[in-house]
Amino acid sequence: MSLKILQDTESWTWPENAAEKILAVLRDVQAPVSERLLAADLAGNSTVINDALADALLETASNQGPEDLRAQAAIALGPALEYAYLDDFEDPDDLPPISEETYHKIQETLQKLFMDSSVPKEVRRRTLEAAVRSPQDWHIEAIRTAYANPDDSWKLTAVFCMRFVRGFKDQILEALKSKNKDIHYEAVCAAGDSELEEAWLHISSLITSKKTEKSLLLAAIDAVSIIRPREAGLLLGDLIDHKDQDIVDAAYEAISMAEGFAEIDPD
Known part of the structure; x- marks a missing residue:
C-alpha cells in the first residue's frame, strides 16, 4: 500500500505494517521530498x-535538509506530545503511544531547536507550535516574543500557541480585532479554549452574521459552547437548519458538548 493510499484512507483501517512503510520513506534521503x-x-x-517514528521525526527536524520537510517533521510531533502530557503515563493499561523517555527527548530537542536562531524561521515556528502541546515554563516568554514580532507569521504562531498555554487574555482579545484572517481564526479558537468571557460578544456575533466564512464559523461554534455553554444551545439553534451539513453537524456536536459542560458546572 502506497503512502498516497494511506493518506486517502481512514487511519483506523491502515494495515499493521503502515508504521514500517512510513518510517522507511521518512528515513530514505534518496526519496522525493514530496514523498x-x-x-x-x-x-x-x-x-x-x-x-x-518519533525518533525519525526528530532526526528529520534537526538535520540539515529542505526547510518545509524539517518543519513538517517538527509539527507532526505535536499530537503525541499532547497525548503523553494529558495521560501522564499514570495508567499502565492506557499508556501513550510513545515512551516517557521519548516524550522527554522530544521536549528537550524541540526546545533546543527553537532556541537556535540559526534554524530556519519556518522550522522554529512549527517547533514552537508542536512544543506547546505539552506546556513548559519556557513557552511563555517564547510566545510573548513571537507575538511582539512585527512579522505576522510569528504573530500567527503565537496566537495558535495561546490555545494551549494560559496567561494571554489581553493578547487574545487584541488578536480578535486583527485584519489578518488567519490570526483572527486562531484568536477565536484560543478564546474558546481559554474560556474568555470577554470574547463572547465578538464570537457570538460571528455566529449570527451571514457574512462569516465557513472555517471561522466552525471555530466560533466550538468556542461559544465552551465560553457560555448554557446559552450556546439557543444561539446555535438556527444553525441546525443550515444548508451546509458540516455546519449542521458542528452545531449539533457543540450543543451536545455545551449540555455536558452545563451539567458539570451548573452555576
Whole structure:
C-alpha cells in the first residue's frame, strides 16, 4: 500500500505494517521530498506514532535538509506530545503511544531547536507550535516574543500557541480585532479554549452574521459552547437548519458538548 493510499484512507483501517512503510520513506534521503513530506505528515497520526517514528521525526527536524520537510517533521510531533502530557503515563493499561523517555527527548530537542536562531524561521515556528502541546515554563516568554514580532507569521504562531498555554487574555482579545484572517481564526479558537468571557460578544456575533466564512464559523461554534455553554444551545439553534451539513453537524456536536459542560458546572 502506497503512502498516497494511506493518506486517502481512514487511519483506523491502515494495515499493521503502515508504521514500517512510513518510517522507511521518512528515513530514505534518496526519496522525493514530496514523498518524505507525506511520510512526515502521516507519521504523526496517533494510529502509527511510536518511539521509532518519533525518533525519525526528530532526526528529520534537526538535520540539515529542505526547510518545509524539517518543519513538517517538527509539527507532526505535536499530537503525541499532547497525548503523553494529558495521560501522564499514570495508567499502565492506557499508556501513550510513545515512551516517557521519548516524550522527554522530544521536549528537550524541540526546545533546543527553537532556541537556535540559526534554524530556519519556518522550522522554529512549527517547533514552537508542536512544543506547546505539552506546556513548559519556557513557552511563555517564547510566545510573548513571537507575538511582539512585527512579522505576522510569528504573530500567527503565537496566537495558535495561546490555545494551549494560559496567561494571554489581553493578547487574545487584541488578536480578535486583527485584519489578518488567519490570526483572527486562531484568536477565536484560543478564546474558546481559554474560556474568555470577554470574547463572547465578538464570537457570538460571528455566529449570527451571514457574512462569516465557513472555517471561522466552525471555530466560533466550538468556542461559544465552551465560553457560555448554557446559552450556546439557543444561539446555535438556527444553525441546525443550515444548508451546509458540516455546519449542521458542528452545531449539533457543540450543543451536545455545551449540555455536558452545563451539567458539570451548573452555576
